[in-house]
Amino acid sequence: MSQDQLIRLACSKCTRINYWSRKNKKLVTAKIELKKYCKWCKMHTKHKEVKK
Numbered sequence: 632m633s634q635d636q637l638i639r640l641a642c643s644k645c646t647r648i649n650y651w652s653r654k655n656k657k658l659v660t661a662k663i664e665l666k667k668y669c670k671w672c673k674m675h676t677k678h679k680e681v682k683k
């Protein structure tokens with residue numbers, strides 16, 4: 632748990648932070664990129680990991 636890193640997922644279109652997530656940086660070294668719904672763009676966009 633202590634190795635888990637709190638990350639934010641920001642919309643790649645409007646750059647707003649829409650989701651919070653955790654990842655274990657020992658296990659996941661690649662940047663997280665997820666397709667999620669953005670309520671500001673009103674569509675599914677790519678959400679990229681943003682470090683705190």
Ligand SMILES: [Zn+2]
Pocket residue numbers: 642643644645646647669670671672673676
């Ligand atoms: Zn957006």
